Amino acid sequence: MGKGGDTRIRAGKIWMDGELVPQEEARVSVLAHALHYGTSVFEGIRAYETDEGPAIFRLEEHVERLFHSAKILRLEIPYSPEEISQAIVETVRVNGWKSCYIRPLAWFGATSLGVNPLPNNPAEVMIATWEWGAYLGEDAVRKGAKLVTSSWRRFPGDVMPGKAKAGGNYVNSALAKMDALAAGADEALLLDKEGFVAEGSGENLFYVKNGVIYAIEHSVNLPGITRDSVIEIAEDLGHTVEEAYRVTREILFTADEVFMTGTAAEVTPVSMIDNRPIGSGSAGELTMKLRREYLAAVTGNKPEYRKWLTLVK
Numbered sequence: 001m002g003k004g005g006d007t008r009i010r011a012g013k014i015w016m017d018g019e020l021v022p023q024e025e026a027r028v029s030v031l032a033h034a035l036h037y038g039t040s041v042f043e044g045i046r047a048y049e050t051d052e053g054p055a056i057f058r059l060e061e062h063v064e065r066l067f068h069s070a071k072i073l074r075l076e077i078p079y080s081p082e083e084i085s086q087a088i089v090e091t092v093r094v095n096g097w098k099s100c101y102i103r104p105l106a107w108f109g110a111t112s113l114g115v116n117p118l119p120n121n122p123a124e125v126m127i128a129t130w131e132w133g134a135y136l137g138e139d140a141v142r143k144g145a146k147l148v149t150s151s152w153r154r155f156p157g158d159v160m161p162g163k164a165k166a167g168g169n170y171v172n173s174a175l176a177k178m179d180a181l182a183a184g185a186d187e188a189l190l191l192d193k194e195g196f197v198a199e200g201s202g203e204n205l206f207y208v209k210n211g212v213i214y215a216i217e218h219s220v221n222l223p224g225i226t227r228d229s230v231i232e233i234a235e236d237l238g239h240t241v242e243e244a245y246r247v248t249r250e251i252l253f254t255a256d257e258v259f260m261t262g263t264a265a266e267v268t269p270v271s272m273i274d275n276r277p278i279g280s281g282s283a284g285e286l287t288m289k290l291r292r293e294y295l296a297a298v299t300g301n302k303p304e305y306r307k308w309l310t311l312v313k
């Protein structure tokens with residue numbers, strides 16, 4: 001899934017409403033409500049290689065967020081959270097991945113069209129898995145990602161539900177991301193209507209100033225599970241972490257370090273925002289320490305964070 005080259009997804013067997021089917025056979029109707037109106041909810045989860053085989057990181061929290069997203073959209077998932085969790089484990093196991101990205105998706109199907117999705121309850125559900133490397137490329141992970149402020153603003157909570165991981169929300173993210181790439185950057189920085197920093201197209205944001213770690217919070221942001229994990233890890237390492245509200249761009253320009261978190265992005269340093277180098281203009285020291293600790297936690301190399309892992313075997 002990098003830039004250029006063969007970008008086809010190889011998902012092996014996909015779980016479709018209770019059955020594991022080859023990718024080519026995992027099909028939906030062109031009349032699916034979600035395809036027309038973006039009325040789907042999804043999750044992004046990762047499984048990592050550990051000394052006890054693949055382990056899924058914070059499965060319970062991701063499945064809980066999937067159900068919260070569905071509730072916000074009045075979408076009925078016709079399975080229990082336990083059933084979805086089991087199906088996720090089974091899909092990873094059957095495909096034999098050592099590590100992979102996991103994408104559960106629930107959507108309003110094709111019973112009827114017209115804006116009202118409710119005749120299409122209950123939801124159709126699928127779980128796909130594939131190998132996915134560094135989200136913003138290997139260079140970004142080593143040297144830091146380049147961000148540009150997007151001309152697309154993050155939508156307020158009375159326009160779209162940012163706390164739901166809903167398909168339609170990602171039109172906003174996709175527009176911002178495409179423009180950022182066209183401008184030669186790696187990722188978009190999205191501001192709210194008042195100009196306060198919200199998040200990236202698919203990541204939460206942090207900055208470091210005078211040794212204190214600030215976790216940017218905004219009512220429109222997705223409550224990141226990576227963000228939550230990194231806060232706990234940083235505090236366990238003895239660092240002070242504060243939630244920062246109403247952060248403006250110049251606070252980031254003058255920060256010592258900036259980094260992004262997300263399931264796909266993991267912990268990715270930011271070296272440049274709007275053509276201004278952040279700190280030294282390379283990956284921040286504390287950022288890289290947190291990245292190492294996070295990667296150690298997700299791969300089972302930190303006993304205190306084994307509580308976050310669900311073994312696949």
Ligand code: PPE
Binds near residue numbers: 044199221263264
């Ligand atoms: N904000 C947004 C808008 C977002 O999409 C993500 C995850 C996050 C914050 C971080 O959340 P968490 O993964 O729980 O730490 N973005 C997912 C989708 C990426 C994609 O391109 O698709 C992800 O990282 O899986």
